[in-house]
Amino acid sequence: MKHFIILFLMIATVSACEQPVCCDTGPPRFFTVIRTSEGMDYLTFNAGEPIDLYYEGEDDDDQKTDAQPYTFYMGDTTKLEGINVTSLSAEGIKTFYLKVGSDIDTLFVDVERKGSKWEYKAVRFNGEPAQEIKSPKADPYWLIQKK
Numbered sequence: 001m002k003h004f005i006i007l008f009l010m011i012a013t014v015s016a017c018e019q020p021v022c023c024d025t026g027p028p029r030f031f032t033v034i035r036t037s038e039g040m041d042y043l044t045f046n047a048g049e050p051i052d053l054y055y056e057g058e059d060d061d062d063q064k065t066d067a068q069p070y071t072f073y074m075g076d077t078t079k080l081e082g083i084n085v086t087s088l089s090a091e092g093i094k095t096f097y098l099k100v101g102s103d104i105d106t107l108f109v110d111v112e113r114k115g116s117k118w119e120y121k122a123v124r125f126n127g128e129p130a131q132e133i134k135s136p137k138a139d140p141y142w143l144i145q146k147k
Helices: 002-016 085-090
Strands: 030-036 051-056 064-066 069-074 077-082 095-100 103-114 117-125 131-133 141-146
Touching: 051 069, 051 077, 085 103, 117 141
Parallel strands: 030 141
Antiparallel strands: 030 077, 051 064, 051 095, 069 077, 095 103, 103 117, 131 141
């Protein structure tokens, strides 16, 4: 009887929520591919260069804070994943800086929650809009043109 009451209370708690915490997957993962104006894969071309993805102003000294970039090679393309970019965007940090070698570019990512789903409002690279590429076989990613 005791187990039945506990189970009933758990079901009642979960059913009372519009979106239970256990079912909220959070903002979508952020992946991007960067192409140059000549069509080259920017990250593959700059393989071996240090890559940093950061944002400003999280500590008392207003120092840059790592946004945990991760790159991986898939097929003939290098993809960049910003491990916590969308979570930070949901918390209000929208502007990030991508440093590849000595080049620094601005990445703007804005996500919002609409009902029970998370959606991208905008993704821009150096002020230019990025294109979302969707695939039935893989996570969507953002195609960025570096001029």
